[in-house]
Amino acid sequence: MEEQRKITKKYSNGEVTIVWQPHLCVHSTICFRGLPNVFDPRKRPWVTPEHAESETIMKQIDACPSGALSYLKETNEDEDVEVSNETIVEATKNGPLLVYGNISIKDHAGNFIKKNKVTALCRCGASDNKPFCDGSHTKINFEG
Known part of the structure; x- marks a missing residue:
C-alpha cells in the first residue's frame, strides 16, 4: 500500500x-x-x-x-489533556481495538508515544500506520 x-x-x-x-x-x-x-x-x-x-x-x-x-x-494554549479514569480496551466489530484513557506506546524504534482520550489500534494487520488503525480494515473486508 x-x-x-x-x-x-x-x-x-x-x-x-x-x-x-x-x-x-x-x-x-x-x-x-x-x-x-x-x-x-x-x-x-x-x-x-x-x-x-x-x-x-x-x-x-x-x-x-x-x-x-x-x-x-484558544484560551488554553499548549495545555495537555489527560483522562483521569481507568484505561479500557474495546474490540470493535470488524474494526480496530479502541483504547480509552491515557496510554504510552513504544514504537518499533523504541520511541514512546503518549496518547489520551481514545486511541484506535490496528487489529487487521493491514494498516500503513501501525500500531494505529488507518481504516484499512474496511478496504480488506476484515472480519473479527
Whole structure:
C-alpha cells in the first residue's frame, strides 16, 4: 500500500481550533453523523466550526475513535489533556481495538508515544500506520 501523506488541517471559530489529521482517520463517520452542521464530507471545506457552539464541537470531537480530530482551546494554549479514569480496551466489530484513557506506546524504534482520550489500534494487520488503525480494515473486508 502507498504511504499516505501526513498532513494537518486546522479550522477555527475563534474559541476553539479543530485539528484534522486525515492519515489517522478510520472513517467511523461518528463526526458527521453526530454533528452534520459542522462536519460534512460532501462540502469544501468539510469542517465549519462557526455552525455550532464550541462546547458542542469539543464534545463531538471527544467521541472520535482515531484521534484524527482533536481541538485546541484558544484560551488554553499548549495545555495537555489527560483522562483521569481507568484505561479500557474495546474490540470493535470488524474494526480496530479502541483504547480509552491515557496510554504510552513504544514504537518499533523504541520511541514512546503518549496518547489520551481514545486511541484506535490496528487489529487487521493491514494498516500503513501501525500500531494505529488507518481504516484499512474496511478496504480488506476484515472480519473479527
